Amino acid sequence: MASSAKTRSEARSGTSALCSAAKGPALTPVPVPAAIGYKATILRTRRGQALALCFDGGETAFIVRAGVLTLQVTLPGSARQVVAMLFPGDVLRSNFAPPHAESALVSAGAGEVWRMRLAALDALAASDPAIQRYLDEAVASRMARLALHAATLGQFDCEQRVATLLVELALHTGVNSPGGGIVFDLPFNRKDIADYLGLNPDTLSRIMSRLKAAGVIGHSERNRAVIRDFPALASRSPAARSLIEISGARRGEASLPTPG
Amino acid sequence: MASSAKTRSEARSGTSALCSAAKGPALTPVPVPAAIGYKATILRTRRGQALALCFDGGETAFIVRAGVLTLQVTLPGSARQVVAMLFPGDVLRSNFAPPHAESALVSAGAGEVWRMRLAALDALAASDPAIQRYLDEAVASRMARLALHAATLGQFDCEQRVATLLVELALHTGVNSPGGGIVFDLPFNRKDIADYLGLNPDTLSRIMSRLKAAGVIGHSERNRAVIRDFPALASRSPAARSLIEISGARRGEASLPTPG
DNA sequence: CGCATGTTTGAGGTGCATCAAGGAAGGTGG
């Protein structure tokens, strides 16, 4: 890629490269401890519903139990950015949203969210190491996916970005279909997806058409997507392997791309 | 901006827009509790030094005490992305770095870092609410800045990105100079900065020249930067006000842009 | 049906990347 030798700053990067391979068992997803539910308010969300980020002054914590939420940020004089997609098990705190920005937590489809004061959650964590561990892992997973998202926005071309999103959705909400593909709801419109990927909706539509023509994804009714060739899709996203590992390999190995 | 009426998904966004203004005192920075230091290994870093993300198998926590660090991620087949800049007070855990990626924690200049096992830090947090609160705030600040970074990469044009970085550095490491500007070390080369902003180094150089010509920043020796007109700089970054608030307004109000 | 909302596709423009050449700074040996 670089025509000449590596620069010094690039050479530095390799030093701790082997580290991530050694993490091991910490990455298997920890289930949401039921004890949290006794202290939380249970919210049922509908498609498009916006949740207030702070509900009575104090800092608030949200735990996604079902469905998909998006965290959206609109800076003054700039277009909206969908900062994150939140899947079941994810934890969000109201202070994760930057100040002086229009922030919104929006449910993409029907779902269930637990809401509680951060102070109450901290108290639970202090008394129960399992809850502490769950929260630590949820935050780390969120942070790691945000880092991948930053790399996606900063370095990927438009096709790589779209492939990355489809891999992410397939891993978190997809189910194997009898036809051999992976099917999942697409509870966003094109504009939402474009704002997540930092693309133009028109460009996004073109990419999707190209992926359909290539046989990677299939035609399907509105608001659903079918992945016909997951390995081909994953090969188009540099972040695929990382996302697969973060998602905890809930999916059978057969549908994953073979290493190498 | 939009020629017709707002779309439904955009209209949703406004619902909890007022929330961030009500956060209040939680945003004043909490100092690093000294008790953590007794349990940590103190590392002194030099410019360009890479820190191993995990040092003996367990999950590791890092607390920046002095200097600036960068977290860099290189996905296979993609260019490097500098995911985050870490300033004094920031907390990083080894699992914040995505798996299956070349991740590196690199010191940008001379600094001091505290390193310890996550388990030990969790134990401290469970026994001391002040430490719990410090960690909560550090994680929230990191997450909020990552969200702003995502918005920067996804929505800003190149000049807005550069302005955002300069505001960030001025707030965290800048000192008022006798000449009336804000001066700070620039402990990165052009390639590092470009990789943080998702730009090309050539483009970055052009922007800097343009900002110099406009009188916003001044000429200065290598590895230093001078901001001559902070309000003009802040007005070029949609994220400026958010960053100012996150940084805890350590700087006097006089050099901040007036609200409006 | 008629309208509103959302998607697709084409034509054309532009912002940024790429390539290449020249310049400044710092280090090394004579």
Place this chain on the structure above:
DNA sequence: CCACCTTCCTTGATGCACCTCAAACATGCG
């Protein structure tokens, strides 16, 4: 001290990936 080299930065010319605009096409709902 200067010549020389390496590294990094700057700046111009050129091209392409993606954005913008606009029109046609779907889809859902009263």
